[in-house]
Amino acid sequence: MSAYDEERIAELLRLLTPAPEAWVRAAQELPLALRGLDDLVERARADDRFRRALIADLESALAAEGYEPDPAVVELLRRRLPADE
Amino acid sequence: MHYELTDAELVARCRGGDDDAWRVLVERYSRYVYAITVQAFRLPEPDADDVFQEVFARAYEHLGKLRDDSALRPWLAQLTRRLCIDTLRSGSREQPAGEDFEPDGSDDVIEQLDEALSIHEAMRALPDHCAEILDRFFAQDESYRTIGEALELPAGTVASRISRCLTRLRGELEGEGRNAAAASSGGW
Numbered sequence: 001m002s003a004y005d006e007e008r009i010a011e012l013l014r015l016l017t018p019a020p021e022a023w024v025r026a027a028q029e030l031p032l033a034l035r036g037l038d039d040l041v042e043r044a045r046a047d048d049r050f051r052r053a054l055i056a057d058l059e060s061a062l063a064a065e066g067y068e069p070d071p072a073v074v075e076l077l078r079r080r081l082p083a084d085e
Numbered sequence: 086m087h088y089e090l091t092d093a094e095l096v097a098r099c100r101g102g103d104d105d106a107w108r109v110l111v112e113r114y115s116r117y118v119y120a121i122t123v124q125a126f127r128l129p130e131p132d133a134d135d136v137f138q139e140v141f142a143r144a145y146e147h148l149g150k151l152r153d154d155s156a157l158r159p160w161l162a163q164l165t166r167r168l169c170i171d172t173l174r175s176g177s178r179e180q181p182a183g184e185d186f187e188p189d190g191s192d193d194v195i196e197q198l199d200e201a202l203s204i205h206e207a208m209r210a211l212p213d214h215c216a217e218i219l220d221r222f223f224a225q226d227e228s229y230r231t232i233g234e235a236l237e238l239p240a241g242t243v244a245s246r247i248s249r250c251l252t253r254l255r256g257e258l259e260g261e262g263r264n265a266a267a268a269s270s271g272g273w
Binding site: 005013032073075 | 102104107108111112115116117118119120124130134135137138139141142145146197198200201202204205219220223224225226251252254255258259
């Protein structure tokens with residue numbers, strides 16, 4: 001690491017402003033959200049009709065099940081769903 | 086919470102399903118990922134939010150594929166960069182394929198952010214009150230008055246404490262520099 005003067009340290013400290021709190025919280029709660037979705041994935045595996053409804057409109061299906069349709073969670077769930085045959 | 090853990094230790098714990106470790110990992114890198122989206126790639130906030138969430142979602146999903154647990158930072162940087170480019174590309178369908186979607190100077194900005202993150206990491210070695218006051222003043226842009234009210238300190242004490250803590254942080258970084266020079270190799 002090169003030598004730093006205090007002005008340079010201050011300048012660098014100013015660069016890393018906090019991300020919006022809600023974004024950080026949503027990312028931190030991701031494991032909990034995903035665990036809550038496990039049963040949906042299981043149901044989709046067991047019930048073809050449910051799986052098709054999920055794939056057709058994930059956001060609405062999630063909202064109907066009481067989940068916040070956060071884009072990142074929706075995308076992760078999309079990738080975990082069994083593929084259409 | 087696991088604030089004292091190294092990246093490699095955090096990653097190992099996250100893989101084992103430790104939610105607290107995941108929270109610390111997100112907190113440790115949230116500013117960095119955010120800064121790449123809005124400073125290096127100048128994404129508007131809604132797009133930056135999508136990229137931010139997607140970065141951590143993919144990180145969580147693919148943590149098991151990380152070959153070197155200590156390489157978390159470059160891995161997250163690369164992931165963020167790729168998703169920013171995808172976002173810019175998807176919003177500019179009229180541009181020909183192969184167009185360079187990286188804004189001018191983004192490499193330089195990311196390089197600076199890397200340096201800033203190293204400074205930020207060095208703050209972990211400072212006493213809590215130093216890390217807090219430096220963060221409030223410089224990163225959160227709080228006034229002496231606001232800090233004084235929050236920490237129940239007179240404004241003059243806030244000013245002198247910032248100065249002392251900055252000197253201490255500099256000493257910490259110089260110590261790291263000496264250590265780095267003493268070790269012939271290292272890094273990622």
